Amino acid sequence: MSRKATITQKEIVNAAFKITKKEGFEQITSRKLAAAAGCSTQPIFRIYENMDGLKKDVYDKAAAYYEDYYNDFNKTHEVPFVDLGLAYIGFAQKYPHLFRLLFISGQGTGGRSMYDLVNGSTENVVKEINKATASGAGNAQQLFMQMWIFIHGAGCMAVTGDYDLDEASSVAMLESAYKAFCLG
The missing domain is CATH 1.10.10.60 (Homeodomain-like)
Structure with missing residues (x-):
């Protein structure tokens, strides 16, 4: 038996x-x-x-964990992409190993890109792009790309310990970047 x-x-x-x-x-x-x-x-x-199958399952669990983190994040800012950036940077600061797995390692599974992870099932990025369009941004898709490069850089700096701005400073920086990219 x-x-x-x-x-x-x-x-x-x-x-x-x-x-x-x-x-x-x-x-x-x-x-x-x-x-x-x-x-x-x-x-x-x-x-x-092998470890590949386990890694895929852990990756999927980490992706769901990030989505829950973002969905539970308190979104209070009017300027587009600020809350998206704050949540992303905050996740990197709080969970650096999960951030590395999801957004730096290149270990994405199932054809999911970084955009897919951040957009999530509730279309977080699409909502922010629509918010930017509604606030008068000319090319909101291009604006998102510029903001995303900026936000991802800040997230990577948070993982390495090189990002030490408090929330108010982060908000000011993200708002300033948004305005500068809108002008450019």
């Missing part, structure tokens, strides 16, 4: 996600994952042939 599996794929993914959140995906080893999941390495190898 075979033994009943006591560890599920979901439990393994949750354990891997916790390690990724704290230390980064590249720090996951089968032994560390087994210890975090409370099992031997055997169930991990039974469920996952």
Whole structure:
């Protein structure tokens, strides 16, 4: 009689996600994952042939985590792209390892681009582009690209610890960039 599996794929993914959140995906080893999941390495190898499958599942969980983070983010600014930028930078500061996995590592799965992640299922970017158009921006798509390069740079600086602006300074910087890009 075979033994009943006591560890599920979901439990393994949750354990891997916790390690990724704290230390980064590249720090996951089968032994560390087994210890975090409370099992031997055997169930991990039974469920996952290799780390690529696990990485895809952790990536998907991190993408959902970012979407929840953005959806729960308090959006109070009238200037387009400011809240989008604040949330993105805040995520980078709070969850640098998840940010690296999603937005820097190039490990996107399922054909999802950085734009797809940020836009999310509720079309966050589309809403901001429409907001920019409604406020009189000439080429809101181009404006988004300029703002996005600026915002992504700030997010990357946050991950490396080189971004130390408080929220008020960040808002002022994002608003200033928006106005400058509108003129250009």
